Amino acid sequence: MKRRVMSRRKLVVAALSIVFAAGVVSAAVCAACQGSGTGSFKCSFCNGTGSKGQFKCSFCNGKGFVKCGSCNGTGQR
Numbered sequence: 684m685k686r687r688v689m690s691r692r693k694l695v696v697a698a699l700s701i702v703f704a705a706g707v708v709s710a711a712v713c714a715a716c717q718g719s720g721t722g723s724f725k726c727s728f729c730n731g732t733g734s735k736g737q738f739k740c741s742f743c744n745g746k747g748f749v750k751c752g753s754c755n756g757t758g759q760r
């Protein structure tokens with residue numbers, strides 16, 4: 684049981700370091716969204732309000748805009 688938890692933790696750390704390394708190597712800001720990660724179109728699900736009733740819009744994550752198609756919402760490419 685303890686061993687399983689440890690190995691899972693190790694995997695997460697390894698995955699995170701890979702993501703971090705990749706981000707440092709290719710740390711170029713997306714030209715399409717200037718690094719904001721949001722596209723130029725309003726979210727059609729919440730109509731640009733960023734919320735759906737009293738809940739945050741899950742489609743755009745409360746931003747009100749769809750994520751940038753060039754960088755897939757990361758703001759980098």
Ligand SMILES: [Zn+2]
Nearest residue numbers: 726729740743
């Ligand atoms: Zn939305």
Ligand SMILES: [Zn+2]
Nearest residue numbers: 713716751754
């Ligand atoms: Zn972008």
